[in-house]
Amino acid sequence: MPQLLIELFSEEIPARMQGGAARDLERMATERLKAAGLSWDALTTWAGPRRLTLVIDGLPAATPDRSEELKGPRANAPEQALEGFLRKTGLTRDQLTERDGVLFAVIEEAGRPTTTVIAETLDQIVRAFPWPKSMRWGSGTLRWVRPLKRIVALFDEAVVPFAIDGIQSGDVTEGHRFMGAGQPFAVKDFADYRAKLDQHFVLLDAADRKLKILEAARAACHARGLELVDDDGLLDEVAGLAEWPTPILGDMDPQFLALPPEVVRLSMKVHQKYFxxxxxxxxxxxxNFIVVANVEASDGGVALAAGNSRVLSARLNDARFFWDEDRKTGFDAWNEKLKGVTFHAKLGTLAGRVDRIAALAREIAPLVGADPDQAETAARLSKADLASAMVGEFPELQGIMGGYYARADHGDAIADAVRDHYKPQGPADSVPTAPLTVAVALADKLDTLVGFFAIDEKPTGSKDPFALRRAALGVIRLILDNGQRVALMPVFGSAFAELSTKAWGRPIARLADLEIAEEDGELTTAQTAELVQLRAADVQGRDPVGHTVEDDVANVDALLAFFADRLKVLLRDQGKRHDLVDAVFALGDDDLVRIVRRVEALDAFLATDDGANLLAGYKRASNILKAEAKKGEVPTGMVATGLANQPEAETTLAFATDVARTAVDTALETEDFAAAMTALSRLRAPVDAFFTDVMVNSDVPAERDNRLKLLGQVRDVMGRVADFGQVAG
Structure with a gap:
């Protein structure tokens, strides 16, 4: 079947837009051609510095004929309804078919030549292409990322004729801007197109360009006994800058190596695109450095390397100036500057945020085995480098530069905490293990979460402008990867209290504590005066953004539910069932380590026959009790045994439930969740026998009440391990 080749040739396309452009071209072509009734064997797109290319193999010569039956009004419907249907179909009354008193229209549409569809489709795609930024040029109306120069459109080796804003389709393209002999050339199909691009020094595929860069760069380094520092992001970018990439090894002044290596690498990468x-x-x-040129120089790149070395020296001189000036300035001056930097209109300044993080880090430190004084010190230094000259030039170095600046005066532990407190910043980022760093990192992320939950800026749908999902996942990973036993709800409460006190200027939590003490008759004279002042400041008990103590309690609950959702995502990625997270969270536990252990034990238990059957028994018992609850109060209390005519299965289950309760409680006290599941497994046979041999809804009220009490106790014992009602299946 015929092949379609499309090339949209323009001035330079920014490297950061090329990957998305290739995907958009594929998506738009697929949607429009399918809508026209076309199918094919394979569709592929490529993007490069000056061209977008689309190839489709196996397209038919024409779209298929189409027949569609439309149901219309009844034959005796009002005239207006009939006229509307005829306008819609374009038919006359005598062309309609009547069946069972209803009119039908059969629309026959002959297939169209594929070339006609292609011309229409390309016009629509080009005019509606979703470039992040686009431009108009000359007197035309067309918008494209950069001026569009040529359009290649070949179907079955013949030109598909059309024009877009005066740009006529054809079979002619161009090679490399400098090395391609400066002459356009004609192509007849994709194989010919790709071969001729190679001859004219253009690598069409970004994967080929990246491979050429890596192989040549590593070879150049190896020849000098050196090693390339891999950088996938930079590799993607430079592969979009050169059609015929040629890596060249250059030299730089060794004195610049006295700068932090992150500064040197970032200066190379951000400003010069060097490896x-x-x-x-x-x-x-x-x-040394590797620069990727877009030409093969006649002198082997000597002049190019020298010129790039001079430019790099200028950049690194700037970085050295920032480094020297920052070390003269110091943390006190930077923290003072943060007082004038707004973190968020409703959450105060960055300096206020630092105060909150410091207080929270001090509170968290003992929970994770860190020194409270050191945790507070590290937290107070953690954001200072945001006001430094180096971070002003390279925002990517926030935290890293603070670590460098803190090391001389505060030691390695505090410097490491400052450097790493943003971690982990994503699923692939490493998790700090030093207790001091963990304390500051937790405080930083928890303050972010608490702050934005308090002002009702929670994530909605796919929108998460403040990266709160990432922050919550960071907290979860810090706790789980380090096995830290941190109860979340008290920490949330402390964080909300810090926010209320420091960001909004009135201690709501303090007011609540004083009012409780007043009710208990435990206020001192000074506390009584403080309480009077707080009430006089705001008789409604509200802070300047309108939050009450009750709001904080609701936000703590909402934040815990948010963590449950994030934990479900994490465990689901690890192959665990999300419904088990709900079943364990329903118990009100907020210790993530313990929750995960419960989930793992529950998962293993439910995978057994005993677990699956006991779950079915639990649901049956629960359904019976729910049905009884709708009728009235369900009996509770001690289960009687040894009654006259009492079935053996009822007595056996009663004793088995008492034994299981004791065993489960003992296992839970020692957090031996496997043992708790084993204890529950021993209920499987008695529960099965009970439902087989015993009629719960006995005609004798005393028997019925006793059996309902027994089912309630079975549900209660199982509910100590997890809320089995939340478990699917």
């Missing part, structure tokens, strides 16, 4: 190079013997940066 860093290291000495494999020491693992440290070498005074």
């Amino acid at each position: 860093a190079v290291r000495d494999p013997a020491t693992g440290k940066l070498a005074p």
